[in-house]
Amino acid sequence: MNSLTGFTVPANYSSYHHRVNPEQSLAYYTEDIGINALYFYYNLYYPFWLPEEQSYVIRATERRGERYYFLHQQLLARYYLERLSNDLGEIPYLDYEQPLVGYGYQPSLRYPNGEDFPVRPNYVRLSDYFYNYGHKFSSEGRYGYSYTLVQARERRIRDAIDAGFITTVRSPNFWTKQIFYKPF
Amino acid sequence: MADLIESNPESRNPQYYGGLQEYGRHLLGYSYQEDPSALEHFETSLRDPAFYLLYKKIVLFFQSYKARLQPYANNELVYPGNRSFDS
DSSP states (O other): OOOOOOOOOOOOOTTTTOOSSGGGGGHHHHTOHHHHHHHHHHHHHSOTTOOGGGOSSTTTTTTHHHHHHHHHHHHHHHHHHHHHHTTOOSOOOOOSSSOOOSOOBOOOOBOTTSOBOOOBOSSOOOOOOOOOTTOOTTTTGGGGGHHHHHHHHHHHHHHHHHHSEEEEEEETTEEEEEEOOOOO | OHHHHHTOTTOSOHHHHOOHHHHHHHHHHTOOSSSOOGGGSTTTGGGSHHHHHHHHHHHHHHHHHHHTSOOOOHHHHOOTTOOOOOO
């Protein structure tokens, strides 16, 4: 076996010295500027909120669902490998009822106006919060109900996958079923 | 189907199925103030372990969907008249 040349990349990431939870030993990977830049520019070039006629990259909306799945599956696969190399095991399954698995996060980051980024402690329980901060009850005000909304929407997606039909909008008061595939 | 989960404008019924990404990020970000948490900015979201927790579920949706589709028929996979040559 040939001798290998080793390279040392001096890194100065922000939460390297925290030891809040065992996940922090992966901070060399999660705080990597390159991978965060990749995700940012990916969402800049192929944003999920723009329809086809407004997108500014040619063919940005072609096969966008597949591309979405591919990107996230690759990111998760690499993360899983990093976890395995640090003896941490599989990515835990997210259950909204239980206190969130002890993986808090403390971004040591700050906004330009001086406020810190919000910190999430280990072992929190998620719930709805019912104050609206004066927003109207549209998409902004609905963020307070995220807990029930996320669970309901996940259940609907799972039902759609298992049953094989989705409810589509024909006119604002008349929703129909549409069979989109036959389960095997 | 992928458009439904991602809730892009080609989704058939966004107010019924959509928004899993946005609300999931807000919920797991655990911010009781008005400023968005680290999960809600795209450039810091990969740092948070809850990103991977949330997206594991989404990737599992896709995989269970693909597991339920019919297998490919032979004529969809094979081009007739294809031969490979050894050069």
